[in-house]
Amino acid sequence: MAGLILSQVVIGLVNGMLYVLIAVGLSIIFGMLGIVNFAHGAFIAVGAYLAVTLVQNFGWPAVVLAPVLTGLIGVIVEMTLIRHLYGKEPLLGLILTFALALFFEAALKFTFGGDARPFDPPGFLSGLIVWGPILLTTYRLAVLLVTATVLVAFWAFLRFTRFGRIIRAGSRDAEMVGLLGINLPIVFSGVFGIGCLLAGIAGLLVGPLWSLQPSMGNDAIMPAFVIVTIGGLGSYLGAAVAGLMVGLVGALTIQFAPGWSAASMYVLMMVVLLVRPRGLFGESWERFE
Amino acid sequence: MSQIKKPSSSLLLPIGRRGLLKGGAATAVSSLAMPWVSRANADAPIQIGMVWAKNGPLSGQGQYLAQGGLLALQQRKNMLMGKPAEIIWLDESSPQNSAQNAAKLMGEDKVVGVVGGVISAFALAIAPVAEKMKVPFIAANGAADELTGVDCNKYTFRSQPPVHVHREMFGPYCKALGKKWYLITAAYAYGQDIKKEFTDYAKENGIEIVGADEVPLSATDYSSYILKIRAAKPDVVIGGVVGGGLTAFLKQWEQLGMRGKIPFTEISIGCTDIWGVGPKAADGLFTMTWYYTNKKNSPAEQQMAADYLATYKRPAADKAWMGWIAMKSLLDSIEAAKSTKPAAIVEALEHWSMPRGDINLHYRTFDHQMINRALVVKVKPKITDQWDYFDVLAELPKSPAEVEAVYGTQAQSACKMGPV
Numbered sequence: 001m002a003g004l005i006l007s008q009v010v011i012g013l014v015n016g017m018l019y020v021l022i023a024v025g026l027s028i029i030f031g032m033l034g035i036v037n038f039a040h041g042a043f044i045a046v047g048a049y050l051a052v053t054l055v056q057n058f059g060w061p062a063v064v065l066a067p068v069l070t071g072l073i074g075v076i077v078e079m080t081l082i083r084h085l086y087g088k089e090p091l092l093g094l095i096l097t098f099a100l101a102l103f104f105e106a107a108l109k110f111t112f113g114g115d116a117r118p119f120d121p122p123g124f125l126s127g128l129i130v131w132g133p134i135l136l137t138t139y140r141l142a143v144l145l146v147t148a149t150v151l152v153a154f155w156a157f158l159r160f161t162r163f164g165r166i167i168r169a170g171s172r173d174a175e176m177v178g179l180l181g182i183n184l185p186i187v188f189s190g191v192f193g194i195g196c197l198l199a200g201i202a203g204l205l206v207g208p209l210w211s212l213q214p215s216m217g218n219d220a221i222m223p224a225f226v227i228v229t230i231g232g233l234g235s236y237l238g239a240a241v242a243g244l245m246v247g248l249v250g251a252l253t254i255q256f257a258p259g260w261s262a263a264s265m266y267v268l269m270m271v272v273l274l275v276r277p278r279g280l281f282g283e284s285w286e287r288f289e
Numbered sequence: 290m291s292q293i294k295k296p297s298s299s300l301l302l303p304i305g306r307r308g309l310l311k312g313g314a315a316t317a318v319s320s321l322a323m324p325w326v327s328r329a330n331a332d333a334p335i336q337i338g339m340v341w342a343k344n345g346p347l348s349g350q351g352q353y354l355a356q357g358g359l360l361a362l363q364q365r366k367n368m369l370m371g372k373p374a375e376i377i378w379l380d381e382s383s384p385q386n387s388a389q390n391a392a393k394l395m396g397e398d399k400v401v402g403v404v405g406g407v408i409s410a411f412a413l414a415i416a417p418v419a420e421k422m423k424v425p426f427i428a429a430n431g432a433a434d435e436l437t438g439v440d441c442n443k444y445t446f447r448s449q450p451p452v453h454v455h456r457e458m459f460g461p462y463c464k465a466l467g468k469k470w471y472l473i474t475a476a477y478a479y480g481q482d483i484k485k486e487f488t489d490y491a492k493e494n495g496i497e498i499v500g501a502d503e504v505p506l507s508a509t510d511y512s513s514y515i516l517k518i519r520a521a522k523p524d525v526v527i528g529g530v531v532g533g534g535l536t537a538f539l540k541q542w543e544q545l546g547m548r549g550k551i552p553f554t555e556i557s558i559g560c561t562d563i564w565g566v567g568p569k570a571a572d573g574l575f576t577m578t579w580y581y582t583n584k585k586n587s588p589a590e591q592q593m594a595a596d597y598l599a600t601y602k603r604p605a606a607d608k609a610w611m612g613w614i615a616m617k618s619l620l621d622s623i624e625a626a627k628s629t630k631p632a633a634i635v636e637a638l639e640h641w642s643m644p645r646g647d648i649n650l651h652y653r654t655f656d657h658q659m660i661n662r663a664l665v666v667k668v669k670p671k672i673t674d675q676w677d678y679f680d681v682l683a684e685l686p687k688s689p690a691e692v693e694a695v696y697g698t699q700a701q702s703a704c705k706m707g708p709v
């Protein structure tokens with residue numbers, strides 16, 4: 001039994017890391033642009049479809065282009081549609097990104113068909129790893145390592161680069177950043193593109209695990225919102241901790257009370273918000289007060 | 290002394306002889322002046338409704354069901370009773386949304402019949418709307434027992450065999466695989482029916498249930514469930530996971546090294562669920578309502594498969610057949626009734642039949658359940674065609690008498706149907 005629980009913990013960690021990746025993209029777009037991006041799930045699907053297309057046509061090494069292309073699509077979407085909404089009624093952003101989600105789903109369906117498409121992990125990542133009582137697939141271990149690397153690299157980017165500092169400052173007071181002479185429109189496009197790039201990485205990684213179909217991102221969006229809420233708005237550390245908590249609680253609930261598995265993350269959110277209404281690491285943000 | 294009052298004349302329309310003559314003349318003049326008004330009504334196409342998922346995880350199945358329905362009308366050159374006919378297809382994303390769109394079709398668009406309900410929960414939501422609006426509805430993809438059981442009504446028909454029928458046909462196959470079962474089913478009406486039916490079957494046949502999990506419809510990761518199954522060491526897994534959930538489950542089942550180690554079985558799956566899994570991970574023993582390479586397909590079904598291939602450039606999935614047979618039965622019945630009146634169509638549906646081998650497909654009058662066989666199919670050991678994943682092992686039940694018997698008798702049915 002202990003071995004089974006340890007294996008569930010590891011699976012919970014892998015799922016949690018994927019959720020973190022999705023939630024961080026959602027969080028930086030909201031933090032900087034004030035847009036609740038309902039199309040984030042659609043960008044996950046776009047990333048997955050680009051990945052399978054690149055693999056089929058150019059082999060696995062080409063797959064790294066999938067998130068980059070997803071990010072570029074995000075930049076184009078920001079430059080043509082999203083930027084017209086800054087400073088306007090927040091509801092408009094919700095409506096537009098919801099419409100974008102439907103548009104991308106329909107576009108994927110039109111291009112690739114509505115059926116789920118086969119997408120297996122690469123041959124060198126097939127197989128199982130058994131460490132004592134812990135059972136894990138090689139692919140999931142790779143997902144864990146890639147996700148952890150991406151998240152650490154992104155943290156370092158935010159922490160140590162000039163653009164990262166601009167993003168962090170802009171999340172708190174975009175107007176002040178603009179007054180300092182920084183070209184905000186370019187920053188905004190970059191931030192939306194980075195958020196979509198992270199969604200593209202998530203799409204690439206979950207493609208071989210989930211059912212690859214145009215609506216595949218829809219089910220990932222709600223956990224991502226819950227993680228952002230639990231972690232605290234705009235907190236990178238909060239998103240990371242909350243993602244792992246949601247993954248772990250989900251896996252352990254399946255083990256001990258499977259009937260509650262769908263509700264477990266909401267119960268967790270409720271408990272956290274009762275104790276800390278701003279989330280685990282949330283701070284007071286003037287612009288959202 | 291009480292006096293019976295004459296109705297007040299003010300309650301009656303004040304139309305006298307002159308008024309009537311004036312009205313008649315005005316109508317005659319207006320029809321001369323605007324002849325297209327009356328002609329438009331006469332030439333207005335007969336409208337049929339479809340409610341199938343266009344978006345979301347169920348849209349993969351929805352598109353095939355819809356294509357089958359469209360094909361059934363196309364095979365008639367889009368004509369019914371010598372008039373043009375057209376299909377209005379609305380989306381469904383939840384039971385509430387299914388019911389709303391069905392009500393819109395029946396109330397605003399005045400369709401003469403509706404085919405739809407991509408899953409049992411959606412079909413169960415449409416059925417009471419059909420009863421209230423008095424418009425015939427055919428549930429083509431809902432297998433929950435209630436549809437033609439306790440929740441049946443005079444306007445609702447069902448072309449898919451219900452869960453208990455699949456169980457009766459498939460139970461012996463699962464039993465032959467072993468006497469320790471693990472159930473993993475979706476947490477809604479259909480999955481809960483599978484759980485109940487197979488648990489009952491296990492009790493009746495001395496089979497031990499070593500585990501049973503209900504999975505949320507929104508689940509994307511099944512590895513935690515698979516670890517539990519692996520630890521429970523069952524002889525066979527009875528699934529009740531639907532659509533993209535089944536696809537994800539089988540992919541993760543293979544990745545965790547379970548493919549071929551413990552047999553996976555499930556009733557009433559669709560081709561599309563397995564196409565998405567891919568040849569490497571596809572595995573299992575299933576029931577299915579129809580398969581395009583089955584040598585026992587009737588001439589009409591073979592024609593449908595050929596027409597589908599010509600139109601959509603790929604083989605007809607089982608869901609395409611399900612959409613087709615439901616729509617065909619409705620269109621045949623409208624034609625037979627020579628009327629678009631609901632009561633006439635309901636009566637014609639109750640008398641509709643189509644030969645298939647040694648049986649006639651038909652709806653029973655007492656519960657409106659279509660009588661048909663089901664197939665037992667197994668994933669091929671080696672898949673060389675991107676569409677052809679299955680070997681058909683059997684068509685069950687074997688004899689026509691057994692086919693009737695497996696659906697149960699009127700006395701056994703929970704359906705208590707009112708009049709039209």
